[in-house]
Amino acid sequence: MVDPAQILASIKTHPPSCLQATKCSSHYFSVLSGSAKHYMMFSEKICWIGFCLVGSLTHVFATRYESGVLELGIHSLVPGHSITVDDDFVICDVDIEVSFSHGYSSPGDLDVGITFDADSPVTTGLARNHSCGLFGPVHARFDDSSSNTLAVNSNTCVSDGSDVKPDGDLSLFNGHSSQGSWTLSFNPSRGYIQLQQWAVILTPCDDGAGTGDPHFKTWAGKWYDFHGACDLVFLSNPSFAHGTGLDIHIRTKARYQYSFIESAAVRIGEDILEVGEYGGYLVNGISNADLEKLDKYTVTHEKINSKQDVFTIELGAGKQIVVQSFKDLVSVKTVGASLEEYGGSMGLLGEFGSGKWLSRNGTVMSDAIAFGNEWQVLEVEPKLFQTNQFPQHPVQCTMPSTSNVGRRRLGESIAEASAEKVCGHWGDLKDQCVYDVMATGDLELAQAGAF
Incomplete structure (x- = not known):
């Protein structure tokens, strides 16, 4: 990994001749911060008679003299600047950090965009018809969740160091594999662009899970609790395996002031695996039936001890659906989730590629109880469990009574x-x-x- 600070120190110690052609240094480095991976290009201006446009290795704009006045090279079309990401994971969130100066302050003369080129290019605008004026550099983070917006056709830019909502939609990249080339583009109608550094900040999607009393983890890695007792859609993806279809339902049961997952049913194609307490299971309604295949996918059953059983459905390439039981508690989780298996899936895990709590009609929800109730199995939907258990839709999920809190503590x-x-x-x-x-x-x- 190249240390830009060391490069800069070397440059200051041995400055190049300002009469020679300007040279630029561009460095790629990757750091891990929390759950987000940062991919950054960095450049230092090493001679005051020139400036660098970075992202690729050798974008150099030479300076020129006119009437004895030093002037930066002015270009109406700026080449793209690319960061190639070799890591392969599913994207759940994208932020873009940019530090640059724009040498003209007329309103509406600058567009900034980002393109991701994997299987096919996807492009969205960061800033359209803006100008940041002569003062800079301005360092900004473009983030879909930001409440700060830019006025179109204005000569104002974001405050230095702040976040801003892009004019386009960075969520267009969610759900895609991270492998590919990310390109930052500037299109000023006049003036110059001086780009100090920029970064693509990618947050990988997580595996979804439902465990314990119960706790649910969305594709974005966000945990939440829902204690309603009923049959629930853990996830549903009709397009799984070219239309074979995948549905996972869970059945929760009330106990004191909480609930727990007492059984889970996984349907692939026409086959259904149902797992309950102490590892009891059914395949297509037959107790302890042959577990060799579920549709075309291999299923294994491992009995860890008298209390714990693990069922693993192998989807290929290290990808799995794992159903476990511990005494009378059951859990479900995905392993190695990718767009191929779960793209377009909905349910308690949220929208694949973002983890957003989406209702059945696509509305974003914010209340965990309302979201959980939204994904109760409807009376018009296929029943995966062999027997019905109260409540069944249209009767709503049974919520724990707060009067039972003390009873549980005593127990x-x-x-x-x-x-x-x-x-x-x-x-x-x-x-x-x-x-x-x-x-x-x-x-x-x-x-x-x-x-």
Whole structure:
């Protein structure tokens, strides 16, 4: 990895002759920050008679003298600047950071865009018909979730160091593989562009999960709880495997002031695997039937111990659907989720490629209880479980009564301190582990992982 600070120190120690052709240094480096991966191009101006446009390795604009006045090269069309990402993961969020100066302040003379070229190019605008004036550089982060907007046909730019909502939609890139070339483009009608640095910040999608009492993890890695008791659509993707179709339903059951997943049903094509307490299962309604295949996909069953069973559906290339049981609690999770299997899927995991809580009609929701109720299995939808259990739609999910809070506390057989001790290795999910251990009354649950 190249250290730009060292390069700059070397440049300052051994400056090039300003009578020679300007040379530019461009460096690629990648850093990991939280769940987002940063891919950045960086350039330092090494001679005051020239400037660099970076992103590719050798974009250099020479300076010229006119009437003895030093002047920067002016170009109406700026070449694209590309960052190639070799890492392969599904994109759930994209932000773009740009630090640049624009040498003209007339309103509406600058467009900035970003293009991702993988299987086919996808382009969106960051700023259209803007100008940032002569002062800079301005460092801005374009983020779809920002509440700051730019006025069109204005000579104002974002405040230095702030975030701003792009004119286009960066979510167009969500759900795609990250592999490919990212290109930043400037199209000024006049003036020059001096680009110091820019970065593509990609947040990978996570695997979806439903565990414990229950806790749900969206494709974006966001955890939330829904304690309603009913049959729920964990995920549904009619286009799975070229129209074979994939549906996963879960059945939750009330206990004191919470609920838990007591069984799960996975349908691929015409075949249904249903898993319940203590590893009991059915294939197409037949108890303990042959588990060799579900449609064309291999299924394995591993009995860890008398309390824990693991069912794995192999989708190929390391991608899996895993259903586990621990005593009378059941969990479901995906492994290696990609656009190929889950593109277009909906349900409790949210929209694939963003994790947004979408209703059945595509409206973005913000309340966990309303979102959970939205994905109750409807009476007009196929029933994956062999038997019906109250409540069934149109009767709504049964929510825990707050009057039962004290009853549960009296019934807890494991002290919180003991639960915290055995859950100490769960990291950010420790609170979930503690809650589940106390709910089940079994310390061994902590060793079962985020089942």
